[in-house]
Amino acid sequence: MTLRRLTVYSILSLGCALLPVVASAANKMTPVPDHSDELAVQAQAIRRGQLTATALLERYQARIAAHNPALQAVIVTDPQAKEAAARFDALKKRRGALAGLPLLLKDNIDAQGMVTTAGSLALADNLRQKDAPLVTRLRDAGAIIVGKTNLSEWANLRSSKSTSGWSSAGGQVRNPYAPERSACGSSSGSGAAVAARMIPAAIGTETDGSIVCPAAVNGLVGLKPTIGLVSRTGIVPISHSQDTAGPMTLTVRDAAMVLNALAGSDPQDPATAQADRRRAHDYTAGLSRRALRGKRLGVVGKLSDGYDAEIRTLYQHSLELLRAQGAVLVPVELPNPDDIEKDEMTVLLYEFKADLNAYLAGTPDSVQTRSMADVIAFNQQHASQVMPYFGQDLMEQAQATGGLQDAAYQQAAARARQKTGKDGIDAIMKKYRLNALVAPTTGVAWPIDYPAGDAVAGSASTPAAVAGYPHLTVPMGLVRGLPAGISFFAGAWQEAALLKIGYAFEQARPALPAPVLNH
Template structure:
């Protein structure tokens, strides 16, 4: 399936889409596979520890921030050659950890993220020694002048930026036939459950790193599915926030009307903690002004194990049916919701489903050209590209490294687009928002008096295919993505050892509700389990 068909499918019910360095740029460790990683997994002292458990261990003196950081660095060194999830680690991480340990002794902790090591997707600026490249060799020498706003917020909360994760190059917006998790800089990222399976994208490395316990938590970004898809295929929690809740400044863009960063964690509670530290009004991002009075400084207060009791939840059956085994898992999930006291309205329908796929793609093309050109104006003289046109030329000149498996058709289409003042763009954007907001999610919520809507996040991971590209099945990311509304996915079970998630989505600024519902479901179901790193599906069942 090509990228354009996928965008259409997403509106129907699909998912959209150093150890310095740990691997040579462009390297792929596809041939390095253990028979299993059970020994390594069992030996890792921090496996599956939550943020609060890590914080408690530091308070009690069982660990220091430096010790945690070293353990995660060692874990990355051990497992990353098999996963290609981390592009580089922060050479200052241990020094930062030591300073935070001293601060804890002198002044006490800043909060629950004090001394917690986290990884960032490599399209998020850090004003340090690390590169920000979107996975592209064209930006291999790009060192951002300052932290992205969300990185500033995390550092202020005491988090340690451990490194940068691999991603689908340019956040999966380069070709119709790309392989999710592949970048020219980092090669192909591997799913930690079955290594020859795809991690989905574009936040591939972030999802894999969290699942494989290479960090305490990670940050991904989404335009349409790029947080929730790698979360479901890697068996973790992913929260795509309302547009404007988290600043977009300092993030290499696709499209300002849909882009947002969000937490990827092993538990809903950890996602709530991370989100609490990431929000805030940023003068450099006008969209965040709308969050004033709507954002929260502590989303953990909405964690309620009984939060499903009395909740009205719509079951969007129109996103079912692409896989019989996924449907079976969803029926099990719905039964858990019922047992926990939820009132299921089954089915409900987004009446405008399938009507915005083409115009979504048009909007993304227009905004990509405009937004990327604006970002590239900020890069330094060591970066050889200053416009999308330059980037297209660079890829042609370095085709053996950048275009060995798939092309740049999406770039070429975007380059042909005009300005954001074009009526074609303006009309498409207005239509998309109307269809997904007023006549879509909001209309469905109001008609049935719902707190949220649930649907399968996606199907089990497909075998990675560098020649033909991704093989998406189905999913439900598009309505929330195009509308700019929040979407939270939680593990819902396994199919032949491969994880599958369930999505909770609702109207703007409804993160508190989604966290309450998803947490209650998670606590009642507890489907998360760490990966075993089997080379193939056949070997996993022996």
């Protein structure tokens, strides 16, 4: 995916119009329980026999039916979900990290019995007969897969003028806080569905910004894990060096619960070889209001540039809150993101072609688009449906690249990793003895405008995305009735530390109001 600075996001989904819903005024809000851990509360009720998975599933299916037509966040529901919930309820012991809890998957993630479209009509016949390993892990943890979420078509990497959240398969995802505004991409449907309380948690994917941006502008917690902590097998790819799936939830504790299920090694994905050894035994352990005491946080100056006065004021209040909770704030700078983005885009274009060709080669025989070249031709042949607002210049640039043995690719990849990793995040954290780095995640949601494309004020996603390091966004409040997020990121395998920092911040700030939806 790409933000307008050509900062990149990730991956996809398809969308059927399902429901009618949202309040048009962004400032019409209603309070919700302070820091309500929806997943944690529901899991406890299920384990105690106070709630069944079937009843919980029906509750969320009703909300999807009520609100999705207006938001177009859910592309398809799984007809097998009710049977799966009934099977769980029949168990004598209701166990698992996600015992009986309903989840949605971004529609670039394979799930048995459902089509995986990546938001494109070119994959309308991509009916999968096998779960992606991460989906198997979720089911083994007791999760009930309710369906799939819409996304930016081809994870925003089809066109430099793309509009986040639009796909030919699913239509335009809309922000529940203000439906005329963007839900950000590419995991826009996952973000909007959780924000609208159509589901308590969803899985997004990110290449650069595609979890943390939609989480931030929809008022959610979003975690992009270290590359290799979560399997990428069975996910429509952009970049094997930057792609990863991760949780999008209402609270930090809920994100930790989902990560407990997601994290782990996959023999089919060599990047995950260290996952079992590196993962925390329990990411919810140690979450404490006091976790910020003595923590040294690097405040990244350049990543707070480009925002309006209200965002800057909210961010400064958030920094003061971190300090009041015992954090030590240290001004720091990372290598200029503008110096990294050219190399990043080179890497993404090369890897998009190679990785997508490999995925398409393994699709069912019913899929006629067997390569990126086939997808480009399909788009040209169906331009009125597939390209009504923007073209496919990035896909065409990717198709024009050579192989992964090209010196241009290998040199760009090495430079990007060095600048963001060893000479960037790692060096700064070591020099100043930091526990994490902090910056605004991005600006508030912008108006949907097809001729202009996305209007992103700024982004903190690129350093961690290119380095392959973890990045957590947590809501910091509202600006003009619209959510804004604060980012915490660090070196590889530091998810547990980031979750502790994010939890302490979350518990200290005021509750974030939910969007008001018309019923």
